[in-house]
Amino acid sequence: MEKIEKNAKQVIEKIKNLYGNSPDINTRLINIKGTNIGCIFLESSSSASTISDFIIKGIDYVAKKTIFDNIFEKLENKLFNSQLFTINDFSQFSYYLSSGFTIIVVDGNDKAIVMETRANLDRGVTESTSEPIIRGAKDSFTESHSKNLGLIRKRIKDPNLWFEEIKLGRRTQTRVSIAYINDIAEIKTVKKIKKALKKIDIDGILESGNLRDYLTTKSSVFPQLQSTERPDVACQSLLKGKIIVLVENTPFTLILPTVFIDFLHSSEDEYQKSASITFTRILRLIALIITIFTPAVYIAITTFDQNTIPDKLLISLAVQREGVPFPTSFEIIFLMIIFEILREGDMRIPSTMSASMSIVGALVLGQASVDAGIVSPISVIVVAITSICGLIFSDIDFTSGIRSWRFLFIIGSTLLGFIGILAVTIILIVKLVSLENLGTSYLSPFTPLNIKAQKDAVIKMSSTNIFDRPSYISKKNITKQKRKDD
């Protein structure tokens, strides 16, 4: 804690020095009957009209009516603003200034008034681009922290929805909020998250992705927390007893704890007919299996276990491979890498250039490489099927996790055929089963088996039949729907 000078002029000088005389430091010194009143604000983050309308006018109004030497108290009471505090710590000045507050100091007082005069630097609430949906709320989180909190509050009006705020980052002083419903969420988990966050001592937190590594205990290529930019997804998770971590200046929030099956679910599942959702989920599961195993199985059956293929197909495959100079596994790895590069490129380049990219990609990958005899047509088909099935999952971390394992499977099957695939499968299962975050096993509700939670895991039963929240997330206050017979 640093004391504030009693002289307004000196305070202004000190702040100017602190900011290295940056041009956006704006000060105003008003002299009323020999008493200096100093107004300090950052032009870049404050709204000039708010300052003129409410502060300068306010000071003028107060000064006219004040005879006695109690200007500070009068200002404190008379200035029009909902956010107005008194502080007596000079080290807090910079945080408030950067957040768009105006600081008012008065001669002879070692306190200062801070008043919110924030400029509107945020974009409005727009439609989500990373998680497009057909049915459901279209709004998404923005970069404004308070707006984000508001979007959640608006949906859950229960006062038990609690937010806890921590400022993280020595230099960025980023506001990070933990949101949870007090009587549903496991408080132990909330405490664990808070503890993990408080341990962070780093210069800057700019995005929720920065926190990812601090919130997981075991390393894995599979993501252990889900991120979303849609408030309705966040609220669904809150209602399940999960905990949301919101970070200032990013629309992406983190959902904890997350299990494997969550990545096979979509927020839309809650809004559509349960029978068709069951079908969709099974499709997703099949796609997951296809996208992990297809290239490896293809290599295994064409280079080790040819007798597993029907003879007509085998002859067709053999004829297609005629003249291809590379081993099958090389072909597959080559095409997979080219595809990953294409995908990465497609994500990064501006949309105006993506047309040329896709032409080159389609021609080079598909037609030309087959015609040139570098790869066989069937390999292109295998890679295409694999990639299409991999695109079903919207979470980019999950897709990347699958990708790494896919390559491991390819290596396994290149070395040993089906035995190699089996070996890697065992490792994959061991890895997944041993994964655990914040006291929740990653493969819940399958291991440990939770029969009640199966109602909304792979199959989705009608909402009229689901009365309880999944107990692997939180055991507190578990009933969510009143039973008919009660």
Added chain:
Amino acid sequence: MKKAILITLICFFLCGCGNYSELNNLAIVTGVALDKKDDKYEVSVLIANSPKVDTSNKEGEAQTTVYSATGKTIPEAAQAVEQKSPTKLYFAHINVVIISEAIGKEGYLKTADWLIRTPQTRKRFYLLQAKDNKAKDIIKIISPLESFPSQNIKTLINTNRNSKSIATAVTYSNFIGRALEKGFDPVLSSITIHGDVKKGSKQDNLETTEPKTYLKLGPLALYKKGKLIGYTSSIDSQSINILRNETKEISYTLKYKNDYINIGSDQIKTKTTLKNPNTVDINVSGIGNIYSIGSDIKISDYKEIQKIEKKWNKQLKKDLEKIIKKLQTEYKTDVLGFGNKIYKQYPNKWKKLEKDWNDKYFKDVKVNINVDLKIATTGSLTETLKEANK
């Protein structure tokens, strides 16, 4: 993590057979023909995926090549073939194996060992008897309807077994199983070439609308104690197939009131039961329908149909009895497995009969045949055309 590493290592060490090979380094054998040349055996293999010369061919269309070589034993001959083929012979996808008459007469079991013992082969391929031709020539004949000869033969057997019931589909393991079983003699479908062999193996054969050379399934080849003893006639082949309960569909031409009626059944069922060690009951039942009929018969009359039915049953019974008599006295081969039935039900009695079963005791078995076929439908017409015209 340590456990994961350990498990991986165990997996890698436990397996010894990494038989890695790229597809284009394999010569996929889909047909094998076994012949006898003087004292030596000749093995011919049909390779389905010979590289196509012309790249403008349709994708996946393969051309076939036949390699053959001779040797003192079959494996030796196969080894010699392997020396001729630039790529590794791959036997897992054999569709058909054709054996020549000479090998059949010598006793096929003598040479059967090699294909069974090779771990690669699937043992579910068809075994066929080459009739009047060299087995090697048969796998050379190309057909315009199928992409390679072995596939052609396989389809031929499958369709003939189901619809015409002259042929019977005998897989390799089935044949050997039957040959080794007590009181059972195997049969094989025979196959012949119709037309000129040289022309049939050339691409020209495909370019005419009416191929001059084609393959034809012949009557059943009968085996006795593992040796070929002769062929039956086509009509007898059908009867044998009915008796062995191997067929579902039969067609029959019946002479009735100076006219021919074509009757068929597609749900025929035969049940053979052993009443006592000397008597066998055979029950043939099924539902038939009339395929075509002459003009003078009133089939709208139920009694008329019953008459036809009766005649058909009588005729079929006669045919079946005839072939059983032939088998018992002429061929002396128990392809119907009566001996096997005795062995299973009266094992003690079988011990006495076993030695001279084919030559002595088999012919003494009394057979009661009961044919009970019903005509259920008369096709799309309920009357004959003449009747309908009235």
